[in-house]
Each structure stands twice: as C-alpha cells, then as structure tokens.
Amino acid sequence: MNINELAVGKNALIERYRSNTVFSERLMELGLTPGTRITLVRRAPFSGPIEIAYGHLRLALRPAEGDGIYILPV
C-alpha cells in the first residue's frame, strides 16, 4: 500500500521506497527512513499536494511522488 491510499488523520510506518532516486534520498535525509512513524495530515483539493507529519516535522509532497512511498498502516 502506498501513502496516497492512507486516510487523512491515520498513522503508518514507512516500509520502503519503490526505487532509489534523488527524491527518495532527500526524504530519507529529512528523516523519513524505513520504520519512521508518519501521519497523513491533509490533502489539498483537486489532487493537490499531501501533508505528512512525523516527529516534530511536517512536509508536503505531490501525490505523484507519494505513489512510490510504501507504508504499513498501524
């Protein structure tokens, strides 16, 4: 299951990234390493960006990239 399939307000653990890209490396540098617990905070309307929170951090990314982030719901 990928991060786009998570409902707003629900928690999950990062499982792995579909492929090893510059983008997935940046997400890991920001602390989104496998095993990190995240919350899907909100989605912007009209398939806009999604906001995720983990620890004390929040960041936004586009659903297109979210497809490549696999999660385990908790």
Place this chain on the structure above:
Amino acid sequence: MPHATRIAFVGTPNCGKTTIFNTLTGLRQKVGNFPGVTVAPAVGRVTGTNTEAIDLPGIYSFAPKSPDEQLTVGVLSGMEQTIPRPDGIAFIIDGTNIEKGLFLFSYFAELGLPSIVVVTMIDEIKACGSTLDDIELEHILGVPVIPVVGNKGSGIEDVRLKLTDIKEFAVPNKLAEPEADIPARYTSVRNIAANVVASPVRDRRTEFLDKIFLHPIAGPTVFLAVMALFFQSIFTWATPLMDGIDSMFSLAQDGINTVVPDGIARSFLAKGIVAGVGSVLVFLPQILILNVFIVILEDCGYLARAAFLVDRAMGLFGLQGRSFIPLLGSFACAIPGIMSARIIPSEKDRMITMLIAPLMTCSARLPVYALLISAFIAPIYIGGFFSLQAMVLAGLYIAATLVGLLIALLLKKTMFRGAQTPFLIEFPPYRKPSLKNIAVSAWGRSREFLINAGTIILTLSVILWVLAEFPRANIPAEMQPLQAAQTQLEYSFAGRIGHTLQPAFAPIGFDWKMTVGVIGSFAAREVFVAVMGQLYAADVSENDVTLREALGANISLASALAVLAFYVFALQCISTIAVLRRETNSWKWPAFAFVYTFVLAYSASFAAYHITLFLGG
C-alpha cells in the same frame, strides 16, 4: 596583520542560521562577491571581534541536490577555488528538530574542522514542554554547545565570546561510521537525541493555525487577502513618505537655484544630479515596504504554506509550488528572485522560473507606473474605498503575471519538455518574526536598489544631461526661457537620437521624448522617470508645474497606455541580464529572455495604442 579568522555558519535550511548571523553581524554584512561563483553567500564581520562570518546556504547532507547546496559542500571540503576553506564551523541546530540537525552534524564530524554548536529555538522547546540537556550534548559531541533564543538574543553574547577566539572551538567526536548509510546515521543520532531532549509535546499552535491557513476554503481566502494587502500597501501606505522625500528634493533644487548662478553649473546640479537621483529615491518607501512584507511572510512560516496552496495551480502551468517563492521575490526585484530560483532542485523548472521572472512586476517598474497612472488615471474611489489608480496598478500586475505563467507553460511544452519534477517543501512551525531580522534583511534587499540609484542611475542621469544640453543651440538673447529650453532639447544629441529612432516606435505611439526615455530605460527602468523629469523639467522650468501635470498636458492617453504596456513586458534591466548570464552560465538565455520580452512589449504597446485610439481615447 594576521588575516581574520573565517568561520562558516552552516546548518539545515530554516534552522535560524541567518537570524543568528544577522544578529551577530548587524548591518555590517555585505553580499560576498566571489568571482566565478554563481551563488553569493553573505559575509560579515562579527561585531566586536576580528572574526569574519560566512553565511553558507543550508544543506541536508553532503550529497548536494541543488546548486546552492553544491556551493556549501564545495566550500567545506575545500574544493571551491574562489572561497577559501573556513578555519572553523559554527554549526546551527534547530532545537525543535534536533535529529535532523544531528544527522547533518554526523557528516561534519568527519571533516575534522574546529567547531561550535549553537542550538536555536530554545524557547520553543520549552513552550512544547520539553528541555534540552546541553551539558550532555556537549559531552557527546565533544564541542562547545551554546543554547540561544534567536529572537530575543539571549545566549548570543556567549556565541560572540566563543567567536573571538578559535581556540574555544574543538574538533568534534565522530557520531557514526564513515561509511554509514542514511538509515544507520539516523538510528545513531536518534539515540543521541533521545538522551538530550525530553520528548516534546505537540505544537498545538502550529496545528491550529494550519487548520485555518490550509483549510480548503479559508486557506485560499486568507491567501487572497494577504495578496490584496500586499498590493494595497505598496501603493497606498507609501504615499505620505514619498511626498516627504519629494518635497525634500524640491527644496534642494530651490536651494541650488538661489545659491548657484544661472548657467551650465546650475543646470548640471539641479537637472542632472538632484532631479535624476531624486526622482528615483522617491520610490524607496515603496521598495522598503515591499521587502518588509516579503521578509515577514518568509520568517513567520506562511510562505511555505502559500507554496502548498498554489502548487496545484502552478502545476497547471508546468511549474511547482517552489517556483512561487522566486516569482514572488521577483515582484520586489528580479535579481534576488532569479538567484533564489536555486532552491528549485529540478534544472528544467529552475530554467523556466528564471526565464519568466523578469515578467513579474519588479519594484523598478513602479516609478514608471506610478508616474503615468497618477498623470492619466483620475484619483477617484469606486464604492468609496477601492482606488481606481490602485485597480489599474493591480491590473498591470495581474496581466504581467498571467502572461508570465502562460509563457512558462509554453516553455514547458516546447523547450523544456519532461516529466513533472518532484515537489517537496517543509512546513516550519509558525514563528513571530524578529524585528531585527526584518530590519536587516529588508534593508539589505532595499540597499541593492539604492546602490543602483546611486551609481548606475546617477551615471546615466549625467550622461543624459550631457546629451540634452550639448551641442549648445544658438539661442537669441531675446527668446523666452521656455522656448529656449525647448529649442535646446530639439537641437541636442538626445533630440537627434530620439528623432532618428522615433520612426521605429511610431507604430506604438511614442513621440521622440518617450523614445529617448525608453532607450534610456534599457539600462534600467527607473531611468525613464529621470529622463521624463529632465525632458519635461526643461519644458516647464519657469512654471511651478509638477512632472505628472506636464505629462498629462503633453502626452495623449493612447501613448501613455502604450508606454505602460511596454513597461509591463520589456526586460529593460542590465543587472537582470547580467544575473541571468551568471546563473545560466551562458549568453544564450539572457538573449532569449530579452528578445521574447521585447516582442511581447512591442505587440502589447501596439495593441494598447491602437485600441485606445479606436475607442476615441
């Protein structure tokens, strides 16, 4: 004399580094000018010390993903040829994000440079019900750790004390195996973080504010209100200040007219120097207000939310939310705007953003807009509140922005084809911006404008004065002063150049004076006002008529609208062309930008002129 100790200020983006840097260096900092380097980090003397601080762009790791990160990593590893390797490191950690800071520090520990660690946002850690054990952190890292509250300046004096002597610095302990990958490093620094910070509670203030500012309906409403305030403020609030500066320069001119005897010297001082510089300096209040506004939006954390809100819309034009920040900055000045496009990791998105940045209405256009709008648009209020002048101004901004976005889409579909590039933006917690930081940053940005006004504009103003005063016409002694001045202008170099080139601009309704103004503006847009000041001050020198009234009496509405349309699009700025050349490392892109904007400008003027004539204007 021994060379100053050079200390690099480094940290993750948005860790409070620049606030600390601004507090320590005060107004003494300057933008570093290192030849051959695309990025210009700020450098400054730390007040009260012999230490030179370099504010390097924030990074997340030693694997750079954009040109500004590349610079920081290059300088630190001693690979950057034009900036010497620093003697020591002041490493800034955002106290609310200890893990991210320590993760980056794990790479720094391997550099072996003497370091200190400054932990910021201590007040926020406490507000979240947490604490920092700085003694334990110092023990683990092996370097001095100084907690500070950036906004209030407490702890800053301890940092300054450490910076006076590099012997106070220490080489850090290694935090991970040199070959450790990202997850391994995070595991290691999370253990450290757990030992020094009591687990924080949620930041309820930020959560609450985001519920409003990112709400599907309230969010865009607030965004539009902020943008409306943005435009209303730069046109309305600046007026009293502008009137004050205006009357100061009038007084200076009167003074010169009474003290200096009639002749070339008086004309040079009053028309060449005072009129030229004065008519540009009068717009400093608008530029200051605009810069203060942008700095506040950046500092309080709203700009990142705005990027989230506009990302979907920007996506329609092939751009992304991150492009919003350079483009918004370009409303102040395309130069910092184009430079801040470095925050866009994708090369294609960055190129498109830079190429359309000159179409965002920079503050240098404001003098031209303000002059022509106040001369030709009635100062009436629609519905008792909305100023017609402000609405016309907003219309010019909107037209330029829309065309810019359409050009972006066109570029994305043609020259810069490719897949959508990742968009990733961090949301900092909402913070009350520091007054000192607003003052230092806004002043630093406005100073660029002043330096332009002081050097380029003054030089051009003098050149234009020479062109307008020489060669001297043979004027009979009995001729009226007003007529004499006009005869002189027609006879001068400026008059001849204007007359020669005017046919090229005739289809868009420019007379020879406007042609001189537009040609002069290709150095910098503000020059137009200076030229009009000179050309028409010459016309009305014996009457107490202000420039805008003179223009209103001498130029047709159709021609005035054509000039406005021309300035909306034309890339008339040598500095912007130079920055585009530097940032793209090629003359091809500035040439391309210049040509496409000229074609747009000429077409828009043609349309404005002929439509107004057709409608009977």
